[in-house]
Amino acid sequence: MSSHRGPSTFILSVLCFGFAFLYVPILVMMAYSFNDSALATVWGGFSTRWYSALLNNEQIINAALLSLKIAAVSATFATILGTLAGLALTRMRRFRGRFLFTGLIAAPLVMPEVITGLSLLLLFVSLQQLIGWPVSRGATTITIAHITFAMAYIAVIVQARLASMDESLEEAAMDLGGRPMQVTFDITLPLIAPSMISGWLLAFTLSLDDLVIASFTSGAGASTLPMVIFSKIKLGVTPDINALATIIIGTLSLGILIASWIILRSQRKTSAQRQSG
Amino acid sequence: MTAATDKEAPKLPETDFTETPWLDPQAAPFIQIKSLSKEFDDFTAVDSISLDIYQGELFTILGGSGCGKSTLLRMLAGFENPSAGQIIIDGVDISDLPAYDRPVNMMFQSYAVFPHMTVAQNIAYGLKKDRLPNAEINSRVQEMLELVQLQDLAARKPKQLSGGQCQRVALARALIKRPKVLLLDEPLAALDKKLREQTQFELINLQHKLGTTFIVVTHDQEEAMTLSSRVAVMDAGRFVQIGTPLEVYEFPLNRFVADFFGTINLFDATVTSSVQVDSCTHTIEAALDKTGTLVKADCSHQLNQGDIISIGVRPEKLSISQKKPRGKNLTITNGIVEDLAYYGNRSIYRVRSHSGRMIQVSAQNFQRTKELVLEWDDQVYLSWDSSCSVVLPE
Amino acid sequence: MSQANHSIPLGDKLWRWLVISLPYWWLAIFFLAPFAIVFKISFADPVVAQPPFSNFFDFSPGAESWLLATLDNYRFITEDNLYWISYFKSLKIATISTVLCLLLGYPMAYGIAKCQPGTRNILLMLVILPFWTSFLLRVYAWIVMLGKTGAINSLLLKMGLITTPIEMLYTDGAVYLGIVYTYIPFMVLPLYSVLEKMDTNLQDAAADLGARRWQVFFNIILPLSMPGVIAGSMLVFIPALGEFVIPSLLGGIDSLMIGRTLYDEFFINRDWPLASAVATVLLFIIVVPIMLLQSSQKERS
Numbered sequence: 013m014s015s016h017r018g019p020s021t022f023i024l025s026v027l028c029f030g031f032a033f034l035y036v037p038i039l040v041m042m043a044y045s046f047n048d049s050a051l052a053t054v055w056g057g058f059s060t061r062w063y064s065a066l067l068n069n070e071q072i073i074n075a076a077l078l079s080l081k082i083a084a085v086s087a088t089f090a091t092i093l094g095t096l097a098g099l100a101l102t103r104m105r106r107f108r109g110r111f112l113f114t115g116l117i118a119a120p121l122v123m124p125e126v127i128t129g130l131s132l133l134l135l136f137v138s139l140q141q142l143i144g145w146p147v148s149r150g151a152t153t154i155t156i157a158h159i160t161f162a163m164a165y166i167a168v169i170v171q172a173r174l175a176s177m178d179e180s181l182e183e184a185a186m187d188l189g190g191r192p193m194q195v196t197f198d199i200t201l202p203l204i205a206p207s208m209i210s211g212w213l214l215a216f217t218l219s220l221d222d223l224v225i226a227s228f229t230s231g232a233g234a235s236t237l238p239m240v241i242f243s244k245i246k247l248g249v250t251p252d253i254n255a256l257a258t259i260i261i262g263t264l265s266l267g268i269l270i271a272s273w274i275i276l277r278s279q280r281k282t283s284a285q286r287q288s289g
Numbered sequence: 290m291t292a293a294t295d296k297e298a299p300k301l302p303e304t305d306f307t308e309t310p311w312l313d314p315q316a317a318p319f320i321q322i323k324s325l326s327k328e329f330d331d332f333t334a335v336d337s338i339s340l341d342i343y344q345g346e347l348f349t350i351l352g353g354s355g356c357g358k359s360t361l362l363r364m365l366a367g368f369e370n371p372s373a374g375q376i377i378i379d380g381v382d383i384s385d386l387p388a389y390d391r392p393v394n395m396m397f398q399s400y401a402v403f404p405h406m407t408v409a410q411n412i413a414y415g416l417k418k419d420r421l422p423n424a425e426i427n428s429r430v431q432e433m434l435e436l437v438q439l440q441d442l443a444a445r446k447p448k449q450l451s452g453g454q455c456q457r458v459a460l461a462r463a464l465i466k467r468p469k470v471l472l473l474d475e476p477l478a479a480l481d482k483k484l485r486e487q488t489q490f491e492l493i494n495l496q497h498k499l500g501t502t503f504i505v506v507t508h509d510q511e512e513a514m515t516l517s518s519r520v521a522v523m524d525a526g527r528f529v530q531i532g533t534p535l536e537v538y539e540f541p542l543n544r545f546v547a548d549f550f551g552t553i554n555l556f557d558a559t560v561t562s563s564v565q566v567d568s569c570t571h572t573i574e575a576a577l578d579k580t581g582t583l584v585k586a587d588c589s590h591q592l593n594q595g596d597i598i599s600i601g602v603r604p605e606k607l608s609i610s611q612k613k614p615r616g617k618n619l620t621i622t623n624g625i626v627e628d629l630a631y632y633g634n635r636s637i638y639r640v641r642s643h644s645g646r647m648i649q650v651s652a653q654n655f656q657r658t659k660e661l662v663l664e665w666d667d668q669v670y671l672s673w674d675s676s677c678s679v680v681l682p683e
Numbered sequence: 684m685s686q687a688n689h690s691i692p693l694g695d696k697l698w699r700w701l702v703i704s705l706p707y708w709w710l711a712i713f714f715l716a717p718f719a720i721v722f723k724i725s726f727a728d729p730v731v732a733q734p735p736f737s738n739f740f741d742f743s744p745g746a747e748s749w750l751l752a753t754l755d756n757y758r759f760i761t762e763d764n765l766y767w768i769s770y771f772k773s774l775k776i777a778t779i780s781t782v783l784c785l786l787l788g789y790p791m792a793y794g795i796a797k798c799q800p801g802t803r804n805i806l807l808m809l810v811i812l813p814f815w816t817s818f819l820l821r822v823y824a825w826i827v828m829l830g831k832t833g834a835i836n837s838l839l840l841k842m843g844l845i846t847t848p849i850e851m852l853y854t855d856g857a858v859y860l861g862i863v864y865t866y867i868p869f870m871v872l873p874l875y876s877v878l879e880k881m882d883t884n885l886q887d888a889a890a891d892l893g894a895r896r897w898q899v900f901f902n903i904i905l906p907l908s909m910p911g912v913i914a915g916s917m918l919v920f921i922p923a924l925g926e927f928v929i930p931s932l933l934g935g936i937d938s939l940m941i942g943r944t945l946y947d948e949f950f951i952n953r954d955w956p957l958a959s960a961v962a963t964v965l966l967f968i969i970v971v972p973i974m975l976l977q978s979s980q981k982e983r984s
């Protein structure tokens with residue numbers, strides 16, 4: 013919709029306002045992480061003392077490590093299961109219970125976290141009563157919960173990619189003697205790898221970010237980073253959380269910027285090759 | 290007219306069926322399709338088709354969009370399960386074999402070249418799946434690359450190839466397993482006109498060299514004529530006529546084939562007389578409905594007076610002149626040139642006959658002249674020999 | 684690839700079975716079964732035990748009845764005003780926030796779509812970026828901004844515009860702000876993708892025919908972008924309805940959204956059966972409009 017008529021003044025001012033709205037709070041929060049004073053009202057001069065306080069805070073460090081571990085494991089399993097689900101929905105035309113399957117994939121996306129969390133907790137409690145597993149709730153149960161809701165997102169991403177992919181590529185491979193499983197590994201997976209990677213990243217962030225489901229499914233022992241942050245910020249401003257936020261948001265933004273720069277560059281490269289080739 | 294029709298010289302020695310195995314009563318068909326059907330939900334895409342194809346044929350299936358060509362081919366390849374019927378190749382019933390166990394390979398309409406593999410990897414894929422030793426794979430890939438003249442591009446990715454080059458990769462990839470049958474779904478549709486004509490001949494040469502049986506699907510009748518040993522014209526899931534291009538062009542079985550396979554002028558007519566000439570020729574006379582002009586035609590079977598038929602004449606069989614032609618067995622009518630297109634080697638005229646019907650005429654431009662021989666609005670006579678009239682059932 | 688042939692080797696059948704069954708059973712066990720359990724427990728009695736709900740079946744000899752189901756929880760929900768208020772407040776907050784998101788998000792999406800392609804990608808990136816960073820920390824940023832001693836109050840005090848800090852944090856206003864802030868990308872993205880595809884010629888043609896700018900907007904652009912409006916609204920409304928974090932961090936004690944009520948019922952009162960009943964009702968409130976929307980879309984297409 014690029015018109016020769018550029019955006020009007022009204023639109024421009026809304027844009028400016030919108031982006032200010034999105035970014036000013038984050039920037040202010042980051043700025044305060046360098047404030048020497050513990051009070052937000054007073055600018056006590058530049059200092060990195062909240063960062064060293066953070067590094068000495070074992071609770072936060074442990075929670076962060078636990079969160080990273082859960083995120084990495086659950087994202088990996090969610091990618092595997094979500095990809096399989098996407099394959100089943102787009103490449104296995106008919107099977108019993110397909111209708112229910114479609115619903116099961118879509119449902120976690122619209123389910124309020126409180127309900128997902130509550131229901132999983134009740135499941136774990138019932139399972140424990142019935143078969144004695146899980147013995148206690150903690151990292152494992154959180155991981156299972158995260159796999160469950162993240163795999164739905166990945167299934168949707170993978171499904172969209174597969175639906176737009178020419179199915180005759182896989183048929184050609186099968187025609188040349190590839191067994192269904194070989195075809196999946198030789199052709200399908202390499203071609204949907206970018207979607208799987210972005211799915212993995214999404215699952216990783218969702219897991220890293222999740223408070224509600226983790227609170228429900230975690231036990232006494234395990235506290236993830238969001239749970240620790242939540243219990244701290246419920247009481248109001250705590251400057252070491254500002255420092256933590258600066259580190260997290262800074263790292264993530266940098267990572268995303270680098271990733272998109274790489275993607276952009278490779279796109280340019282292929283289009284340049286195309287023109288010369 | 291074409292390479293294919295050369296094979297169809299009428300006076301072949303009676304014992305030599307090498308070029309026309311379908312005429313040989315003793316020849317065993319290589320591919321047998323027996324009342325094959327495919328239904329999608331309540332829609333019948335392929336309707337009880339039976340067909341025999343012989344070793345080394347270049348068989349073309351021609352039909353309009355959506356008539357079921359691809360579905361038929363996909364059943365042969367094993368991507369669709371037939372609803373009914375059997376497929377036998379080289380004496381083996383393959384109807385129940387999955388695609389990867391069938392001795393056929395397919396070249397896809399979209400080429401389906403694997404985008405993440407180089408040209409050489411694409412071509413080698415089929416052999417890799419057969420777990421052949423690397424040395425053999427390499428030598429056969431090399432051989433194939435030479436066959437389709439892609440030696441220099443072996444290391445390229447498909448993104449860096451042109452459409453014609455992709456087409457050749459797809460062809461090489463499908464041929465490398467030395468399939469008993471190669472299926473080609475609209476192999477040339479994605480190429481531009483010039484390249485398409487050139488590639489047609491390459492395809493024929495390749496087929497001759499390898500002797501593989503080809504089944505080609507196309508919706509382009511010129512392509513079907515150029516390529517095939519035999520053509521099957523398909524409509525709404527059924528075969529309407531099977532024959533050599535010459536047979537189908539000159540002796541169409543009905544109006545659909547006549548119209549679909551080339552251009553034809555069709556007239557409604559009523560039989561006025563029918564005379565038997567010899568055991569298989571009748572000369573009939575019929576009155577064109579609107580004008581009563583008498584048309585003479587040769588027909589293979591007896592017709593009765595009063596039968597309603599269609600008479601068809603191909604545009605190139607008509608002569609056009611300003612003087613009234615004379616001769617035995619000629620049908621003559623007249624009209625006004627309403628439209629003309631000059632193509633250099635020939636011209637196409639659209640003449641409105643005095644009955645108001647448009648008749649298309651294609652005439653060679655024999656003379657070298659500064660001005661057009663015939664102009665718009667010229668009064669002309671059209672004539673054709675009775676042997677050129679095609680009698681079609683109504 | 685739809686083969687149900689008899690001669691398919693066992694290994695290939697196994698692979699097909701694996702692709703379908705693995706995710707299927709995972710979701711059946713960890714997503715579907717839990718809801719059955721929630722539903723079941725919503726008919727149980729709370730007891731002081733571990734776990735804190737009564738058994739559903741009682742097969743002990745001498746029991747009055749083997750089925751111990753009770754509608755008490757649902758009765759309690761309908762009788763106690765707290766739940767009515769929470770449900771109503773959730774609907775109200777979700778609706779108003781969605782409208783606010785639309786009012787801010789539409790012009791933003793429109794503005795981005797009108798920019799040069801290069802600028803467009805950068806702006807889009809800027810809209811998506813916060814989504815990838817921590818949700819919790821972005822909500823926290825507003826605590827830093829709105830608190831009694833927060834950034835805004837201290838700025839206003841310093842400028843002399845106010846003499847006592849304004850109560851901003853722990854109000855409904857803060858909840859609206861927080862929801863709009865966190866969900867605005869979900870509104871902008873679908874709107875942008877619709878607006879970006881829209882044909883400029885249409886607008887030019889309308890302008891040629893003498894339509895004023897706002898007429899062009901209301902007669903052409905807005906109707907054509909309805910799919911984006913609906914998608915964006917659903918993406919904001921549904922999660923906002925069950926939102927827990929924002930009302931509990933930014934809202935006052937009285938900002939009783941249903942997600943928070945459920946959480947408190949569960950963790951603070953430890954009344955699991957009641958929490959399950961609340962969840963069941965919430966599920967219906969969310970699922971019914973989605974199903975209605977889907978069936979209406981199916982009819983249209």
Ligand SMILES: Nc1ncnc2c1ncn2[C@@H]1O[C@H](COP(=O)(O)OP(=O)(O)OP(=O)(O)O)[C@@H](O)[C@H]1O
Nearest residue numbers: 329332334352353354355356357358359360361508
């Ligand atoms: N999977 C399917 N489900 C339902 N109908 C189908 C399916 N595949 C094909 N059809 C229908 O079967 C008919 C024949 O399709 P087919 O692809 O064989 O046509 P075609 O002759 O190859 O046409 P084209 O020249 O356009 O490629 C079409 O009407 C099509 O709509």
Ligand SMILES: [Mg+2]
Nearest residue numbers: 358359398474
């Ligand atoms: Mg086709």
